[in-house]
Amino acid sequence: MPHLAYPTTTCEGFRCETHCAVRGLAICGELAPAEHEEFERLAQHVRYGPKEALFSEDEVADSVYSLVEGIARLYKLLPDGRRQIIGFALPGDFLGMAPGNRYSFSADSIGGVTVCKFFRGPFLRFIENRPQMLLRMNEFATRELSLAQDQMLLLGRRSAEEKVAAFLVGWRERLARLEGVTKTVSLPMGRQDIADFLGLTIETVSRTFTKLEREKLIVIVPDGVRVLDPKRFDALAAA
């Protein structure tokens, strides 16, 4: 378990407009200007450096987070240290809702991360009489659930090669929503993170990348891969 320091910067009082390139994608994306102003007053904008904890499993869940910039790793641990990454959060993603009053997983930054942080109480009071917000929360939760179910299928029933291919395809699609389509898929997370996301070991992930490169499906580049044959690749990921 790496040491995780405290957030390096807090910058309250900023207008969200100046920060949020991803307003439209975020939980607050459909608020009218006046309401957004009120919502904004509930937010703390917090900046984290690389590998800092946003929150940890079993902690009292006093806040929720809207990720503004950067990438976070969401994971659960078994008592003996085995780790399962349950997702990578991108800008626009909403984190920290839990069924009880404690977080059900941990989140930490991969590179630098900026979030809008809301205390649970004020946040819940704001949304509780705003059906628009509640509907949006429902959409977010439903989408998350559907992704989780796709991941169950992957973890339970796919081979190592299918897992890696499906991961790359899915990741490329998520990045495309934010940055547009690119030939090179950037992979800010390390091999161990990918392994813990796919239910594999780091060695198997590494070997599978090499294998896909030998088969001329991808080229491995620093911090990413270039997809050579998208068609054949999508086929491998689907079946």
Next chain:
Amino acid sequence: MPHLAYPTTTCEGFRCETHCAVRGLAICGELAPAEHEEFERLAQHVRYGPKEALFSEDEVADSVYSLVEGIARLYKLLPDGRRQIIGFALPGDFLGMAPGNRYSFSADSIGGVTVCKFFRGPFLRFIENRPQMLLRMNEFATRELSLAQDQMLLLGRRSAEEKVAAFLVGWRERLARLEGVTKTVSLPMGRQDIADFLGLTIETVSRTFTKLEREKLIVIVPDGVRVLDPKRFDALAAA
């Protein structure tokens, strides 16, 4: 793929009160009497026999369902027939919300099943200006998501024995919420269903049951198991 017939019975016009032993647990559990009456008018009560399809993946999602009685199997298939069961639905569970306009998984009855079926349009119109209902939907979605994440940890990082033990413990807890605590855990689903839920083969599930029995942790009985040593058992499931 088994043949799945159409629902055998439709019994509109019943008062929900006469059907729903699980009102309090269901999505409609917090509606005031007057509102509940209105809600009830949107519902069709439908009865399914064993092994009938409630809905299938990729179908246009025209309805949502509140399970009243019985057990349903929720699953996704790969093109070559590999199956992952993503959950077993019990009375009180709410099914059929999808991120797009198509179901993201299939559902079919195991034994007999009774549901409250709602057409999507009227249902959404009913909830859209009722924050109480929306909050309840959020709670349901958040709980489902958390269960899905637990299952990811299980599928990605646990051994066969841990999977089976965790499944039995989790299943026992869910049944306890409905029927109270019992020594004997009934298992209405078959071994193949358990295998497809845990990402194992039927043979491995069968062997693992036998192993747990040899180790005097459980006794296998018709359609279920008796848990002999709950403490040692919970420990195995947790770690």
Next chain:
DNA sequence: AAGCGAGCTTGACACAGATCAAGGTCATGC
């Protein structure tokens, strides 16, 4: 610019769980 360490790759070998094959149990229908 040499040394260091984190992250990644590669190879040899081991093993948990898959696959293949057979046989058992039990409810159902004729």
Next chain:
DNA sequence: GCATGACCTTGATCTGTGTCAAGCTCGCTT
């Protein structure tokens, strides 16, 4: 009451992925 078929168990063997152990690459520090 016997044949049938669905479901489950058990055994033998195979294999995909894990484990263990080296060695490589590259950026950072001094």
